[in-house]
Amino acid sequence: MRNNVQQTIKFGAERLTIEDVLAVANGASAEMNPSQAFRAKIDRGVAFLERLLKEEGVIYGVTTGYGDSCTVAIPPNLVDELPLHLTRFHGCGLGDDLNHQQARAVLATRLCSLSQGVSGVTHGLLGQIVTLINKDITPRIPQEGSVGASGDLTPLSYLAAALIGEREVIYQGEIKPTSAVYAELGIAPIKLKPKEGLALMNGTSVMTALACLAYKRAEYLVQLTTRITAMVSLGMQGNDFHFDEALFAVKPHPGQQQIAQWLRSDLQAERPPSNSDRLQDRYSLRCAPHVIGAVQDSLPWLRQLIENELNSANDNPIIDGDNERVLHGGHFYGGHIAMAMDTLKTGIANIADLLDRQMAQLMDYKFNNGLPFNLSGAEGDRKPINHGFKAVQIGISAWTAEALKHTMPASVFSRSTECHNQDKVSMGTIASRDCLRVLELTEQVASASLLAATQALELRKIHDQLDDNHMSLAMKTMNELVLSEFDFVREDRPLEQDLRHFMARIQQQHWALYEESEG
Structure with missing residues (x-):
């Protein structure tokens, strides 16, 4: 495109623009806001969630099932496995895949949403999305399968799967197993914490990227x-x-x-x-x-x-760590x-x-x-x-x-x-x-x-x-x-x-x- 691509887009600081998303989609790199205030906000949400879990608090999608299954209580010993199941059972997208530019835009829009600091995700998860952007690794995301509420669940499950080393990614113009690309580049898959599967998938980031x-x-x-x-x-x-x-x-x-x-x-x-x-x-x-x-x-x-x-x-629920x-x-x-x-x-x-x-x-x-x-x-x-x-x-x-x-x-x-x-x-x-x-x-x-x-x-x-x-x-x-x-x-x-x-x-x-x- 004729517009100059900004070299690095900072997430978790000022509001992003459409042009910032386009810059990342067209090859700009990403970085997280390094300020202590931003890091502390992320930490407060994570700490609050961890304390609630220890106190056996009821949190939708963390200690309950998803959607209509919100009345199903999850035994404490299975809470850690729940987000993995969320990513896997949503792996049913069909149709053509998003192209490379579109998939990079999805990475940018989801990172922007999670960087608001009220989704209860860790610095490790945010950093893993930054790594995908900067290494130009994009999840293979089928276009079809979202009704647009609860957000883009199925297409965003392909982003979540890429972060944990599963399914496939587009790398150097080819579709490859995520695990193989991670092994080649020395990237460690992350393990999703109890709220993180829902935080990644329960949102509007695919439609917003497009x-x-x-x-x-x-x-x-x-x-x-x-x-x-x-x-x-x-x-x-x-x-x-x-x-x-x-x-x-x-x-x-x-x-x-x-x-x-x-x-x-x-x-x-x-x-x-x-x-x-x-x-x-x-x-x-x-x-x-x-x-x-x-x-x-x-x-x-x-x-x-x-x-x-x-x-x-x-996403849902919103985690207000401050209050x-x-x-x-x-x-x-x-x-x-x-x-x-x-x-x-x-x-x-x-x-x-x-x-x-x-x-x-x-x-x-x-x-x-x-x-x-x-x-x-x-x-x-x-x-x-x-x-x-x-x-x-x-x-x-x-x-x-x-x-x-x-x-x-x-x-x-x-x-x-x-x-x-x-x-x-x-x-x-x-x-x-x-x-x-x-x-x-x-x-x-x-x-x-x-x-x-x-x-x-x-x-x-x-x-x-x-x-x-x-x-x-x-x-x-x-x-x-x-x-x-x-x-x-x-x-x-x-x-x-x-x-x-x-x-x-x-x-x-x-x-x-x-x-x-x-x-």
């Missing part, structure tokens, strides 16, 4: 879609007065105003000659600030939800992340739909103000057999339709489970996974749209309808950057590899676009 990744991808897509919209407007010989400052002053959504300002900046150049007699462009151009701006305006609110969850203690209380509650419930991701995926799918409509205009000779059929670059007697971006436009339609299909909110599909103990659940992890899929599909749409918009501008140049005087510095720079890696389509050729290449560029956030106004 939400952090989704947020940054969405933030970039908003900017890229704005740039593509400017390119399409120029290629279509559209009207730049649709983005006038005075116009947007009377509808004062700040994100919408930001998008209009970026469009004005991109289109601030001499107007080219036009074949269009339309006073008003169709909605996909004229209302672009309103569509993209709705997402831009949601970003501060979404950041607040995600970062509050990130910096929360979200020597065990607080039983439901902080594992992932409703805020579910709401954030259901909202974000809808906004991003609308961006895919916006680009799809722009591309439908751009490639249709009936609407594109004199551009060739399907943006074909063929000339003379070669024209009849060349079809340019015809199939790409069909692909854009397909990817958009699939993105729109995924916008059904996951949070409304709560299901009663686990003997009706978990009778209202968040589905936050499914919402996060849905959002990532919508982002991927929209990045495919954006990749194709960027190439088509570039092709349109080149066609205008070839036909002497556009020159450098008609393009702002930002537009000229973007055009040159794309053309440095993409050949103008004069004769039909397979475009799959071009599309994949530019999709990777988008996911790497390869181009600096606008000065960020938020975050």
